[in-house]
Amino acid sequence: MRYVLHAPPGFGKSRLIARLAAGRRSLIFVRSHVEGLQMARYVAEHGGDAGVLFGRRHLCPFRAESWARCFELRDSGVCKAKSRRAEAPIFDVEELYKLGVCPYEALHVEGRRKGVVVLPLAYLSKVSNISAVADLFEEVEFVALDEAHNLLSTVEVGDEELYSRRYCIGGGGGLTCLVLPLVGEVSGRARFLVAASASIVRQFSDIFTYFLRAEYVEVQRLPGEENLDVDYMPLKIRYRTRLKKRYVDAVIDKVRQIFREYGRAVVFLPNKELASLYASKIADLPVSDQPLGDIDHVIVTYYGSPISEGVNLNVKAGVLVGFPIPDVRSRELWDKVRILKRLGYDGYKYGVLFTAVNHVVQAAGRVMRGLDRERKYILLIDDRFAEYRSYLPRYLSRAV
Structure with a gap:
């Protein structure tokens, strides 16, 4: 089961993905940390065990971008988080912080232990990004790509990136590469895949189905x-x-x-x-x-x-x-x-x-x-x- 799913707004693509992911080893890629936290809540509602792996800047209430900045905020007393763990799963940055918990550390400590891991789509844009989570792909059953239209984009990479040059063009001292083929390669081991979007209408679907090795499924009726x-x-x-x-x-x-x-x-x-x-x-x-x-x-x-x-x-x-x-x-x-x-x-x-x-x-x-x-x-x-x-x-x- 590998599908490119086109469904209109209001269909409930995120809840469908959460239901499919719950109960199996899954990776869900979403566009933003807000959508990631929401997705984790949906997975929990369907009985799944979800973790969220986003960067410090998005999961820190003070938008610390590095460990050094995090330490500085704590040392100065601006950040008053004392714990790295929450007693129960909470997918809300502000609520975690109110409990004296560092949201970034709490979500990351538990994140890799969960059956379902929610990550940013940006992890799939470069080999260097993917390497940070490559171990998560080893035994994954299901990969979900929410808002998958974002994958038909390009990214600038260095010569050290292990891209096939047929997907790239040189210029300006670096390479500009198409993201979608790389995503197809790294997600290829998963038996189940859903790439969902309201924007991938049938006329544009063949490039997605080819690189993701998936069938196209279209929901035409708009709810309401x-x-x-x-x-x-x-x-x-x-x-x-x-x-x-x-x-x-x-x-x-x-x-x-x-x-x-x-x-x-x-x-x-x-x-x-x-x-x-x-x-x-x-x-x-x-x-x-x-x-x-x-x-x-x-x-x-x-x-x-x-x-x-x-x-x-x-x-x-x-x-x-x-x-x-x-x-x-x-x-x-x-x-x-x-x-x-x-x-x-x-x-x-x-x-x-x-x-x-x-x-x-x-x-x-x-x-x-x-x-x-x-x-x-x-x-x-x-x-x-x-x-x-x-x-x-x-x-x-x-x-x-």
């Missing part, structure tokens, strides 16, 4: 789909048009209208600078770049921002402005395109379009949580949503 309204506005949002008054005014008018109707909304724009500009245009509204809970406000952010993936936003509507083709001036982007072409894949499709579609799906997913309880609304503003509709999940493409 009857409560989701999606509209499309074919405005030609481009680099040369998106600052023109006519285009800005058209978008701002829609945002104001949606705020009046829904109260809590999020707006995604192509980059941070545009987000700042558009936020200034609606400064008379309660606007923020961060969620403010359940009060009426408009979050103005950008595709790929820290709150654009893995964060549940308490909003009722979303406005996606521009089809987010990545920055074509990026050397990293074109390095990826060249590596993909060398491997026999369409570099533009997998290097450029997949990145854009992933940004769209993740942004829409911030709005779609809680569809089983209330109606939600998403507006897609850009004529390219129609051009690339065949690459979008059905719940978004049906309106285009």
Whole structure:
């Protein structure tokens, strides 16, 4: 059983992974420590014994990045943790610290002894990172890769890294390598594997199934789909048009209208600078770049921002402005395109379009949580949503 699982937001991918992992020797890789702690709780709910192995900076309440900094905080009295163990499993950094326990040390002391170990996806990006946890792969039965779309990325490595050069391209004194093939190699021993994502639609699946040696499974029905309204506005949002008054005014008018109707909304724009500009245009509204809970406000952010993936936003509507083709001036982007072409894949499709579609799906997913309880609304503003509709999940493409 080795699967690449595409399932929409709200399906419960994390809980499914936790249920499959409980009761067998498992490694679960997630994007952030917050998701890692949540995953460990889910595993415990299903009767499993979970440990969490993330770095000091994420598991220390004072964000100590090294043992020396940790010692300094304790010696100065800033950190008052006295114990390395908790009496019972607790997957909450603040709660552990309140008990006088160092969260990093407590979670790491127990982590390697557990049947299920939760780790960051970043461990899979380099051979040098993997070597720190290589022993955990020796007798593993099940490997889960949550938010697996992040694996179709590149990483810069030194010449000493044991990468196959066919997955890399040289330049700037180092190598830029594709991450996905390495992940396929290190997870190959596991009998069971699930690589889950809302972004790996069928049109992009073959590169994942090939390197992970897995079958593709697709869940099409969106839970609560009857409560989701999606509209499309074919405005030609481009680099040369998106600052023109006519285009800005058209978008701002829609945002104001949606705020009046829904109260809590999020707006995604192509980059941070545009987000700042558009936020200034609606400064008379309660606007923020961060969620403010359940009060009426408009979050103005950008595709790929820290709150654009893995964060549940308490909003009722979303406005996606521009089809987010990545920055074509990026050397990293074109390095990826060249590596993909060398491997026999369409570099533009997998290097450029997949990145854009992933940004769209993740942004829409911030709005779609809680569809089983209330109606939600998403507006897609850009004529390219129609051009690339065949690459979008059905719940978004049906309106285009």
